[in-house]
Amino acid sequence: MARGTLVNVAALVWMAAARDILSLAIAYVLVQFSSNAAQAPFHALLPDIVPEEQRGLVSGVMGLLAIAGTIAGVVVAGLFIAASQPLPAYLQGLWLTYAIIIAVLLALMLITIVSVREKKYPAAQGDAQDFAPLAQNPWFKRIPPYQLRNVFGTLMVAGAAWGIMQLWNGQLPGLHITANVQQVMLELIVTVGLLRLFDFNPRRDPDFAWVLLTRLVMMLGIYTIQAYFQYYMRDAVGVPDPERQTTNFVIIISLTSLVSALAVGWLSDRFGRKRMVYFSGGFMALVGLTFIITHSLVIVLAAGAIFGLGYGAYQSVDWALVADVLPSEKHFARDMGIWNISLSLPQVIAPVIGGPIIDHFTHAGNPLAGYQVIFAMSIIYCLIGTVTVRFIKGVKR
Structure with missing residues (x-):
């Protein structure tokens, strides 16, 4: 975790200093890789120190903090970075923003390393051979x-x-x-x-495989909307300032996510993880339907509030769901690394699927239909993710 964080810090400095697309792209890939390298062992610490009956609550706290981090990131970037500023002022704000991110990363890494005692597992005989x-x-x-x-x-x-x-x-x-x-x-x-x-074997560990598929499909539904929402605001809703309205949408989602994250995590310990996923998937699918049938800014922002309730609910049980079905105590970090793939892969797939669809309908003179198609796809993804959770047998109902 420490090494991943230190590499992440170096990659962030590289990103801030990048002045061409190739350098920025390489730095971004390194940021993603090192972030996953740091997060996997961090998530693997939690099953060791969190009692099973409190995993839902802790997952809710994690979801709450993740959402709070999103809000803080938007606020910090909004305070210090503005593309309309002269270049020297823009670069100063950019470096200040990156410095805040780096300081937070290093401080929390040190707190975790100093305060958390991880459990040691003896190596198996086969591994030694x-x-x-x-x-x-x-x-x-x-x-x-x-x-x-x-x-x-x-x-x-x-x-x-x-x-x-x-x-x-x-x-x-x-x-x-x-x-x-x-x-x-x-x-x-x-x-x-x-x-x-990483020795991933769906036949040997079917519950773990179903959790990965559920998360991959649910995140695909989320990123399908996220990747093109600013363009949707511009082309379908027709607002004159799509960047600002998209930021407002993200803030509304984040605030309502805070409402549901902690509560649903606590409820999942008492009433089951699957029911909370049904709840969250249904809410997010409902929002996708709203984007298809209406294009009023007020209704879209209100729908964002509903989406936030579903998103916060899913965030709150996401970690608890996988913690309940991890295949091996000895390989928590390895399995959490596999779990992180189900988050990063949809970020790559969603734009590649959605982009050509929007381009096709735009060239045909009907851009609105393109957005309706990708939002319909998002609904299907969320519904599939809601259904697949039924096949996970090792978690509460």
Whole structure:
């Protein structure tokens, strides 16, 4: 966790200093990677120190703090960063914002390291045998051979896929594979490689697999709306200041999320996680339906308040749901790393699916239909996520 946070800090400094798209993109990828590297062991600490009967409450507290962090981030960025400012003032505000983020990260990391005592698990005999062949190798001292084969195999498959796509584009320019589609294809290959690397086995651990699928689909529904909401405000609602109204929408969602997050987390300990997911999925699907049938700014903002109740409810049981079905106490950090994939992957997939749909209808002269289609997709995603939670047998009803 400490190493991931320190790399994250360095990557944030790189992002603040980046002055071209390539440098910014590389820094952003490093920020995401290091953030996941720090979060996975942090989340893995919690099952060790939180009693099972209090997981819902703690999950609600985590959801509450995550939402509060979102609000604080919006407020801090709004106070110090404005694109309309002269460049020196803009850069000063940018660096100040990043400095605040870095200070918070370092302070909370130190508090966690000093105050939390993690449980030690003895290594299994099989693990020791796996590590033995490389015990004398200074470069791969702690990496089992099967993991090295997996890493190199994944890199080879990803490289071959990239080469095939470049060859395809060179030979068939009329059927061009866009850069976004190429990115998703490579992300999927790497994701499969990571799942194999982390010994993910849906047949052996079906409950864990259903939790991952539930979260992936639910977050896909959320990011499908989030990725294009500013453009929806501009093209469908027709507001003159879509950036400001989108910010207002996010603030409204965050505030109403605070109302439901802690309460629903506490309720999930008493009445079950699944019922809370049914509640949250239904609320978020209802909001998607509102965006399809009306385009009034007042109604859209009111719908955001309803969405916030559902989003806060889901955030509050998200961690408790996975904590109840983690396959192995010895590998909490590894399994939490897999769990984080179900959050990061939808962020990549949602824009690639939604973008071409909106472009198609915009070129056809009916941009409103494009937004109606992607919001209908968001409803379907939320409903699928609500249904799949029924198949998780290892959690409260």
